[in-house]
Amino acid sequence: MTEPSTNDRIIVFDTTLRDGEQSPGASMSVTEKIRIAELLDAMNVDVIEAGFAIASEGDFEAVNAIAKRLRNSVVCSLARASRKDIDRAAEALQPAERKRIHTFIATSPLHMRVKLGLTPEQVHERVIESVSHARKYTDDVEWSCEDGSRSEPDFLFRCIESAIDAGATTINIPDTVGYSYPDEFADLIARIRNTVPNIDKAVISVHCHNDLGLAVANSLRAVQAGARQVECTINGIGERAGNAAFEELIMAIRTRNDVLPYQSRIDTTRIMQASRLVSAVTGFAVQNNKAIVGANAFAHESGIHQDGMLKDAQTYEIMRPEDIGLVRSNLVMGKHSGRHAFRTKLRELGYELGDNALNDAFVRFKALADKKKEVFDEDLVALVDDEIAGEDQPIKFVSLHLECGSGVTPTARLKVTVNGEERAAEATGCGPVDAIFIAIRQLVPHEATLSLFQIHAVTEGTDAQAEVTVRLEENGRTVNGQAAETDTMVASARAYLAALSKLLLKRQKTAPAALSA
Structure with missing residues (x-):
């Protein structure tokens, strides 16, 4: 693939491992993060935000492990506008061949007053201090103005100019709460380009959330207005309604190159693999009608559509599945x-x-x-x-025997291993699933509540595998577990155990407040 010119080239910044992991229930182990990072690296993703190094030992370990392994992508760590955060990010990134520190602070009146308790002048000082400090560790520094789309323009422009003077090489404009409208957001990017005197010394980036379903549209309009980095996540996962979906952004640019005459380095033939891996690791099933990667994205049931497809696939497919x-x-x-x-x-x-x-x-x-x-x-x-x-689960399924049916008290006999130690329990319930979950509580006592129990068939037919998703909540922590089996009850047990394993790991992880950017 020919390397695109600087003016046409779109830098792809993937934050699946940081912002994506902030989805309730989407916590990932270090091993899982490494697996995803290595795939993103193989896909030629330009920048991989590997985590928020100061958030926990687990996050630090993940950023550090990824920094040691990747040779293609820039490895990035998020840091708030504080020396401690930036020092920790730099320490985690130290082994990386190519590294970036991404520091941020809120600039909207609401966030500065309510969340930070700082005056605009104090925020402006912290912008300069944080970027200057980060620049001591690397020449590649990104600065983000959290809630940038709701910031007062003159103050925002002043902060951007100062961040660049202090050494920032990328300026990220987040639509943190997904409030912007595409033309409005594009106008903001255009005003930054036309107003900030030193903007030519930095790349403009955008980070759009999907609260109104406009994250991809906002990102693409921003690119048309002059942004040259897009921040996104696989399957669009992220806080609340998620982020701009990686696969939608990339394939929109590829498919509509007539109106979006830009290029990226992404190997699109690995998109389905990345989508499936992130879904498996997080336990977040991809909805059937999800653009690009959903099960129905290339399915055709209507007779008229099928007839057209048989004559020429381009009648109803604007992309080739193999792409x-x-x-x-x-x-x-x-x-x-x-x-x-x-x-x-x-x-x-x-x-x-x-x-x-x-x-x-x-x-x-x-x-x-x-x-x-x-x-x-x-x-x-x-x-x-x-x-x-299931590779890293501390709790593993061994066997399940059920007695249930008309006139029978549902009984579950379950065996599991917990950190290699085998445990067995027998329990009754108002149904077979209830009996299984009660048995699990006996084997691994916990106070988590079940907030989601979902089953869907992987394929058609009565012998199809059942894919079960379980969501547990405990003290504000939310985790998802997923498992697939031809036996729905076994899949249910294994999905619950997967979620419970994640919960046990997550109990040791406490992230600082205000991670958004």
Whole structure:
């Protein structure tokens, strides 16, 4: 791919591991973050915001581990406008070949008065101090004006000018609460370009939230107005309604290059793989009608649509499925398929597993093939994602036996391991799921409440795998767990255990307030 010119080039800043993880229930382990970061690196993402180093030991460890591994992308850590935050970010980023410190402070009247308790002058001083301090560690410093879209323009322009004078090379304008309208946001970017005297010394970035469903539209209009960095997340995950979706931004630019004559370095053929991995790690299922990566994005049921597709796919498809890595092959998998065919199929689906992981996945595939008449690509994706998501769980499923039916008190006999120690319990409930979850509470006592229990079929047919999502809440912490099995009750137990494992890990993680940017 030819490297685009500076004027046409869009820098892609992915914040799945930082802002995306701030979605309620989306906490990730260090291993999971590394896996996602390595995939983003392979996709040629320009900047990966690996975390908020001062938030916890876990965040510091993740940023530091990613900084040691990546060779392609710039590794970034968020920091508030304080020396302690910036020092911690610099320490975590120290091993990185290419590093960025991203420091921020709120500039809107509401945030300065209510949240920070600071005057505009005090905020302006902190802008200069924080950027100057960050610049001591790296030449690549990004400054963000939190709630920038609701800031008073003259004060905002003054802060931007001072941040650049202090050494910021990227100026990020966040629509922190998703309030802006596309033309309004584009006008703000244009005014910054035309008003701030030294803006030519920095890249303008935008970070849009999706509270009104306008994050992607706002980002694209900002690019047309002169922004050259877009901040986004895989599947659009993030606080509240989420962030601008990575896949939507990239494919909009690629597909509508006639009106968006810009280029990125992104390898789009890995988009589906990234979407599936983030969904598996977070437990957040991708809605069927989600643009680009949803199950129905390339499905055609209407007779008129099907007729057009048979004649020419371009009648109803503006993108090719293979452009995002959605490839169907003639390699049919079943109970007689061997390990080589299994590995080949996984590669076609975008998975490259090590020998141990491949062996474990192959054993589960064989068990699945014995139960199902046909093993679809979706089954394999669910199986491998489930395997990946469960690798770091301190609580693991061993076995489940149920007694239930008409005139029978539902009884669950459950075995699990907790940090390698096997435990067993028997419990009754008002239904089989209730009995299972009561048994889990006996084995791993906790006070979390169940706020979501959701089941959907991975494929069609009565032998389809059930994918179960469980959401637990405890003391303001929210976690999701996901599992897929042909046995819905086993999937329910494993999903609950996945969520509970995340909750146990998250109890040790306390993030400072005001992480938004």
